[in-house]
Amino acid sequence: MPKSNLQTRDDDEQEEKAVPTNVSGQRLKSFLERIERLEEEKKALAEDIRDVYSEAKSLGFEVKIMRKIVSLRKTNVEKRREEAELLELYMSAIGMAE
Amino acid sequence: MPKSNLQTRDDDEQEEKAVPTNVSGQRLKSFLERIERLEEEKKALAEDIRDVYSEAKSLGFEVKIMRKIVSLRKTNVEKRREEAELLELYMSAIGMAE
Amino acid sequence: MPKSNLQTRDDDEQEEKAVPTNVSGQRLKSFLERIERLEEEKKALAEDIRDVYSEAKSLGFEVKIMRKIVSLRKTNVEKRREEAELLELYMSAIGMAE
Amino acid sequence: MPKSNLQTRDDDEQEEKAVPTNVSGQRLKSFLERIERLEEEKKALAEDIRDVYSEAKSLGFEVKIMRKIVSLRKTNVEKRREEAELLELYMSAIGMAE
DNA sequence: ACCGTGGTTAGCTTTC
DNA sequence: GAAAGCTAACCACGGT
Structure with missing residues (x-):
């Protein structure tokens, strides 16, 4: 996939300045990153929960x-x-x- | 169902002391509370995510x-x-x- | 639709008679028709439910x-x-x- | 919550006679029962559908x-x-x- | 007529 | 590998 301002790639962290790339693209990117960050946290919590169950299980519950x-x-x-x-x-x- | 140390009810906050209630019951209660705490956090994150989507939507995305x-x-x-x-x-x- | 490899295993011993039309295809068709019939009934019930709500509403509920x-x-x-x-x-x- | 003729509880099958309880309450109850009956049927159909899928699956589809x-x-x-x-x-x- | 909400369904993950 | 629980997408309803 070529360069896209829909941000399907997640590893280009350059071009903060020069190019008058459209603002809404930046905005969107920012939203997506916030969402992905939150989803990661959520996933981590899900794992924590599983861990607690595992621990309890190992103690015979x-x-x-x-x-x-x-x-x-x-x-x-x-x-x-x-x-x-x-x-x-x-x-x-x-x-x-x- | 009579009183149970398996804590199916969620609003008894008493008995911090005296009764030599069995240890595994305490243990279990502790596990359940940890789990519920984590699930609340998870739920909160889910709401945060929805909020981000809402915000984006309000901006036309x-x-x-x-x-x-x-x-x-x-x-x-x-x-x-x-x-x-x-x-x-x-x-x-x-x-x-x- | 041509002959289909939809069925993972082929366990039809031999054909009943003349037409070499594959048996599993017939079988599949029959299943699909049963499902669609049931879904129609389900849909009809959903409509009935809406009707009841409408009727109640028209009476002021x-x-x-x-x-x-x-x-x-x-x-x-x-x-x-x-x-x-x-x-x-x-x-x-x-x-x-x- | 005290006794209510709005029927939030689902296990009182008494009071067929005496109290000249208000008519709209009766009416409402009747509607709710019709709805619940229909929803049960709908649910049953959903199960039937699942069963058909299961059967098909067991035959390799x-x-x-x-x-x-x-x-x-x-x-x-x-x-x-x-x-x-x-x-x-x-x-x-x-x-x-x- | 649109939006927001809630209910339903399908797909995924996890468990046994 | 089957069964269940979880999650996310979809759809339909009611309100504004």
Whole structure:
């Protein structure tokens, strides 16, 4: 692939100045880099989580059960949040919002 | 389900002291908390990413296309990594590792 | 569409009779038709659901709230199912499965 | 949350008679039940579809490719339908409808 | 008519 | 290698 201002290549760090290359391209590049940085962090966290499970497993805990518990607690939290939203909907429906 | 030291409920913050509750329960609880902490961070990052996309969108960039680019760059990176691994494999195979 | 190598292994012993049309092709066609039939039915049901919401709306009910309620009830059901699974996991973990 | 005739809970099957509970509540409940019934059927169909794919897979067909085919056929059908509609439009435009 | 949201689906990763 | 859980893309709905 030849030079492209859509930034499919990730290793050209030159040309900061001279060329009046279009601004939105720079802008886009910046966004993409931010996103990729964040995704890397996210991926790292996913690995950390796996590591914790591994550690627990090595100490004799059952991963499957742990996952289930985590999942259940999560749905509890979500349910509560949704109930709150429902309540808000009721309130706004009867003109008592805010 | 009676009280359980497997912590299926998420809102008991008591019993810091007295009861000689079993150690593995404590251990498990600790693991679960670490996991949930990490998952929260992960979730926060996911939101950050969405925010970046939103910001870009508000400046006129097309999110769909941006996602495509990110995806393509990722597979490129992976391909490159796989090629590198393959190279290492070759090297070690012919005794030139390191 | 010409003869297709879609099927990874070829385990049709021999043809039933005259036409040498390949059997797996017939088989595949049959599967696809079954799937498409089912998807049509599914789609029809989705429309029915929309109709019910519309009807309710025309009688003054708030669709948004209804959806929320349906969603909440669904997660309740799921939670219960997950709790049951967790219990099963416990049971099997302590050798009391069945 | 106190007793509510908005039916956020899903396991009360009592009160068939006595309380002259408001009619719209009954009405709403009826709608919700219809919807949930339909959604169950929809879910069942989704499972049927998955089963068909599984069966095909067990006979050596590649699910991924099958999905692709189904998808392609669907868009073809849609395209054809749109063309037909366009044709009808033309016909009626020049007074040759029906 | 568009946007934003939520729900659904498909593809990927990981686990057993 | 199959099964499940996770994630991301897609689509359809409702609101503005």
